[in-house]
Amino acid sequence: MTGHAKKRWEKIHPGIYRIILPLAGKKPGPVNAYLFTGKAVTLLDTGTMKSFPVLERTLGELGMTCADIDQIVLTHGHIDHYGAARKIVAAAGRDIAVIAHEEDRTLVEHGLEVPRLQFIRYYRLMGVPLVYQMSLQLVHWIFSSLAEPCAITRFVSGGDTILMGDYEAAVIETPGHTRGSISLYIEKEGVLFPGDHILGHITPNAFVMLETDFVLPRRMSQVEFYDSLRKIEEISPRIVYPAHGEPIKDVGKTISMFRDQFLLRQNSILSILAGGEFSVYDIGRKLFPDIRGKRLPLEIFLMVSEVYTHLQVLEKEKAVEFEEKNGALYYRKSG
Numbered sequence: 472m473t474g475h476a477k478k479r480w481e482k483i484h485p486g487i488y489r490i491i492l493p494l495a496g497k498k499p500g501p502v503n504a505y506l507f508t509g510k511a512v513t514l515l516d517t518g519t520m521k522s523f524p525v526l527e528r529t530l531g532e533l534g535m536t537c538a539d540i541d542q543i544v545l546t547h548g549h550i551d552h553y554g555a556a557r558k559i560v561a562a563a564g565r566d567i568a569v570i571a572h573e574e575d576r577t578l579v580e581h582g583l584e585v586p587r588l589q590f591i592r593y594y595r596l597m598g599v600p601l602v603y604q605m606s607l608q609l610v611h612w613i614f615s616s617l618a619e620p621c622a623i624t625r626f627v628s629g630g631d632t633i634l635m636g637d638y639e640a641a642v643i644e645t646p647g648h649t650r651g652s653i654s655l656y657i658e659k660e661g662v663l664f665p666g667d668h669i670l671g672h673i674t675p676n677a678f679v680m681l682e683t684d685f686v687l688p689r690r691m692s693q694v695e696f697y698d699s700l701r702k703i704e705e706i707s708p709r710i711v712y713p714a715h716g717e718p719i720k721d722v723g724k725t726i727s728m729f730r731d732q733f734l735l736r737q738n739s740i741l742s743i744l745a746g747g748e749f750s751v752y753d754i755g756r757k758l759f760p761d762i763r764g765k766r767l768p769l770e771i772f773l774m775v776s777e778v779y780t781h782l783q784v785l786e787k788e789k790a791v792e793f794e795e796k797n798g799a800l801y802y803r804k805s806g
Contacts, residue, residue, distance in 0.1 A: 479529050480506075483712060484662065486636045490529050492518035494551050496766065498673055499715040502551045505664060506533065507636030512541045515635065515655065515664055516714055519554035519617040526555060527562065542568035544633060545623075546666025546714060547652040548578025554618030570633065572644065573626040574651030580622055582615050584650075585681045592686045593679075597775045598750025598799035606768035627653065640664075645703070647677045647696025654703065661709030663722075668699060671725060672716045674732045679776045691787065692780045697733070700726050736781055741804065744791060748803040751779050 479491045488506040504526065505515040512535075518526055530536055537559045545553045548571065556579075560567045571579055578584055590611065594604045627633065629644035633655065640655040645668045654665040667675050677696035680688045704726060711719040719725050736758075743749065743757050755774035756762075762770040782802055785791040793802045 478532075479525060480533060483718070484660065486638075488533060489712065490526065492522040492525055494519065494522070494715075496769075499667070499670060499675075500672070501715065503712065503714050503716075505712065506530075506535075507638065508535075509637035511634040511636060512539050513544055513633075513635040514540050514542075514559070515544045516546055516552040516666070517543060517555040517559060519551050520558060520619055521554075521617055523555040523558045526559075537562035537567075538564060540567055542570055542633075544635065544655065545569070545571040545575070545579060546654070546664070546668075547572075547649040548575030549649065549667070550582075550614050550618035552666065552714065553579045553621060557619040557621040560621070568624050569621055570625045570627055571623045572628060572651030572653050573623075574646070575649055576623055576626070576651070578649065578651075580620050582618060582620050583611070585683050587611065589681055589683065589686065593681055594775070595798050596686055596751075596795075596800050597779060598752040598801075599771065599775060600752070603752075603768065603771055607772055610768045610772055629653075643702055643706075645699035647692055647699050648675050649678060650680055650690070652699070656706060656708065658706075663703065663706070663708035663711045664714075665703065665711060666714045668696075669703065669711055669719060669722065669725060670713045670716050671719045674729055676773060676777060677780050679780055688783075691783045693733070693784050694787075697730070700729065736777070737785060740778065740781055740785065741790065744802060744804045748801045750799045750801055751775055751782065752799075754778050754782075754802065 480488050483489050486508045490504045490506055492502040492504055494502050502518045504518055507513040543556050556569055594607055627642045629642055631642040633640050638657045640657050643654040643656055645652050645654045648667045652666055652668055654663055656663050677692035680690045680692055682688055708722055711722050739758055743754050755778040759774050789805050791802050792805045793800045
């Protein structure tokens with residue numbers, strides 16, 4: 472390694488290495504891919520297509536190449552987790568298994584969960600101004616430039632096990648961040664790899680789950696996200712290695728912080744609605760008044776998803792109600 476090269480790997484457990492891959496922006500920060508050496512050489516998540524040269528160089532520092540990898544396991548179908556999978560398979564020059572949950576198949580194999588027209592309809596209903604609707608289409612295009620669709624060769628679900636390196640890892644279904652998010656748990660070691668479901672430095676997004684045949688989502692991301700957290704609480708891992716940020720040693724404390732943040736967000740939305748009737752976009756701009764700058768379209772994407780998924784829960788609890796006006800949904804407090 473050259474004198475000025477930044478070391479991007481560390482040994483975190485016998486036969487397991489964390490590889491830190493660059494990702495633009497401060498949040499969620501660099502991607503942690505995990506390399507398991509031994510009987511079944513496994514790469515857990517891949518980083519984006521653009522970070523592939525860094526991954527390839529880091530494998531070299533560890534005395535390996537893509538051809539040494541037997542399988543790629545994907546915690547979920549977001550670009551920073553599957554984006555380089557196809558390049559790795561091509562560079563290996565041989566068959567490499569690509570493993571994921573079937574619920575994220577469309578994301579990994581096609582790059583989008585639903586057709587682009589469905590996103591446009593959704594943004595209109597959320598009350599996003601036309602100028603930002605156009606910017607959001609640009610965001611989706613930029614996202615697609617960071618990943619190449621890749622065929623999944625093996626689907627797993629809760630209760631399955633995967634030999635990763637020399638470790639048997641149990642698959643735990645942890646939907647909420649995406650439909651098909653999974654966590655991998657090595658019970659004998661008390662070690663959990665949750666992808667983006669648990670992060671120590673920020674609260675993960677429970678992204679809206681759009682439908683191909685209906686504009687509004689039927690599934691409730693926030694409910695599924697917190698149901699999945701309860702599964703993790705039940706196994707009580709000794710240590711958690713997330714897909715972004717540093718290891719988490721007190722997972723109970725982190726989950727408690729998530730719940731506090733959830734209640735704070737719910738109460739903040741209700742406080743805003745005490746002042747009248749607003750679209751999802753308008754609620755978001757009041758809730759996050761400081762978003763601006765180059766990342767504004769991306770921040771609007773995240774904002775709208777977060778606000779709407781919270782409103783889903785509040786509507787289920789009959790705390791809010793809505794009606795459609797001029798092509799957008801307007802929410803108010805019930806009663």
